[in-house]
Amino acid sequence: MNFTKKFDRAFQWAGEKMGAEAKTTMSDDFKMLETEMALRFDGMDRLQRSMNQYVKWIGRHVEASEDKEKGLPVGYLGRTMVNHGEEFQPDSEFGNCLITMGRANERVAAIQDAYVGEATASWLETLERSLAMMKEYQTARKKLENRRLAYDASMSKLQKAKRDDFRLEEELRGAKAKYEESSEDVLRRMQDIQDAEVDNVRGLTQFLDAELDYHERCAEELRRVRNNWAGASTAAAMGGYGGIERRPTNRGRSNTAPRTSIYGVSEFDERETSAPPVRMPPRASTSRAGFSMQPQSQQPDGPARPTFGKANNFQGGASLERERIGGRISGSTTPSSTHSAHQNIPNVGALRGQLRPVSRIVTTRDSLFADRDSDTTSDTGSPDWANRSSSPDTSIGSLSRTSSNSAPVNGNGLGFRKAPPPPPPSRSKKPPPPVPARREISHY
Numbered sequence: 064m065n066f067t068k069k070f071d072r073a074f075q076w077a078g079e080k081m082g083a084e085a086k087t088t089m090s091d092d093f094k095m096l097e098t099e100m101a102l103r104f105d106g107m108d109r110l111q112r113s114m115n116q117y118v119k120w121i122g123r124h125v126e127a128s129e130d131k132e133k134g135l136p137v138g139y140l141g142r143t144m145v146n147h148g149e150e151f152q153p154d155s156e157f158g159n160c161l162i163t164m165g166r167a168n169e170r171v172a173a174i175q176d177a178y179v180g181e182a183t184a185s186w187l188e189t190l191e192r193s194l195a196m197m198k199e200y201q202t203a204r205k206k207l208e209n210r211r212l213a214y215d216a217s218m219s220k221l222q223k224a225k226r227d228d229f230r231l232e233e234e235l236r237g238a239k240a241k242y243e244e245s246s247e248d249v250l251r252r253m254q255d256i257q258d259a260e261v262d263n264v265r266g267l268t269q270f271l272d273a274e275l276d277y278h279e280r281c282a283e284e285l286r287r288v289r290n291n292w293a294g295a296s297t298a299a300a301m302g303g304y305g306g307i308e309r310r311p312t313n314r315g316r317s318n319t320a321p322r323t324s325i326y327g328v329s330e331f332d333e334r335e336t337s338a339p340p341v342r343m344p345p346r347a348s349t350s351r352a353g354f355s356m357q358p359q360s361q362q363p364d365g366p367a368r369p370t371f372g373k374a375n376n377f378q379g380g381a382s383l384e385r386e387r388i389g390g391r392i393s394g395s396t397t398p399s400s401t402h403s404a405h406q407n408i409p410n411v412g413a414l415r416g417q418l419r420p421v422s423r424i425v426t427t428r429d430s431l432f433a434d435r436d437s438d439t440t441s442d443t444g445s446p447d448w449a450n451r452s453s454s455p456d457t458s459i460g461s462l463s464r465t466s467s468n469s470a471p472v473n474g475n476g477l478g479f480r481k482a483p484p485p486p487p488p489s490r491s492k493k494p495p496p497p498v499p500a501r502r503e504i505s506h507y
Contacts, residue, residue, distance in 0.1 A: 122179040141168030178277035189266025207245040
């Protein structure tokens, strides 16, 4: 009987593949749930295999040939450190450091053992339960497919029968009931898998807490060792962290080169810009009064002041007046220089008696140093102003013009000589503007 049912299901499956037989179809919701269950089963299977590899790696023990206790690798390392540290003298700094670090690694090994147990009990067991539910679903789904084939085969036999047979009808009713029962069972299992997401999230949260606690406890153990580290004083005495001495950083040659800012203007080194601007040396000028200017390189910082010396020859009133006016214009006259200039002016009344009439020297062309105000056709010392007569009193200006137009009578140096024109205004008070720094504009 069972053998006959298997043949009927096989013929039904072959007919469906060839398209000769009709097939009972499921609803669209049922098909969507089947697609979701297939994705869940594949994902849970990969998660369970990867979690097994992780637990196997983190809980791997050392072989008995290397460690008699068959502990974790970090515990084996800690015991080796402790054993070697105890071989040193009690006052050995290196030995004490080895013992401290080894005991910390042994405590880390104990924490790691506890973490492996918690990870296995929380997340790995949750994955195994979910995978078991998926496998049960796969079994129920295969059972549903077999009952569907039996139901379709019974229906096909009843349709092909030439006469009514109550046995075929009874078989069809039994196959239909089993098929509906299996369909409900598969649907219930799919819903149970969906509802199991809450347990999956709870197990994943427990695994996260266990991993976080494991790393925090390990870090706390290592920090405690670092705070009580015996070699901390030695490392601090060496001027570096962990006994590594920091080398002084030298400034590279490229730092002295001009840098280009974002605005396209080159920025020079601070040491280059701090130098004072180069000043152009003023033109050397010597006045008739005998004062001379010092060179620019020998003068101290600040406004340059002229140095007055003793006059070597006589100056007329007009020349002094022009020098005084020129000094006020140029801004080089100071109260001290004006006072010294008044002291050097001789008495005009005393010099008036020393004047003698001399003949005027007539030149064929304009003299470079001739006074325009003294140009006249008369032989007198005063200029000719048409029908007006000259002033009876000799003024400072006329004395200057007379003395400036006078020539020496003889070569013994008793007469007066022609005085040169007044010097230009002194520019030593106002230094030239500094040379602007060269700027390079870079175009992007």
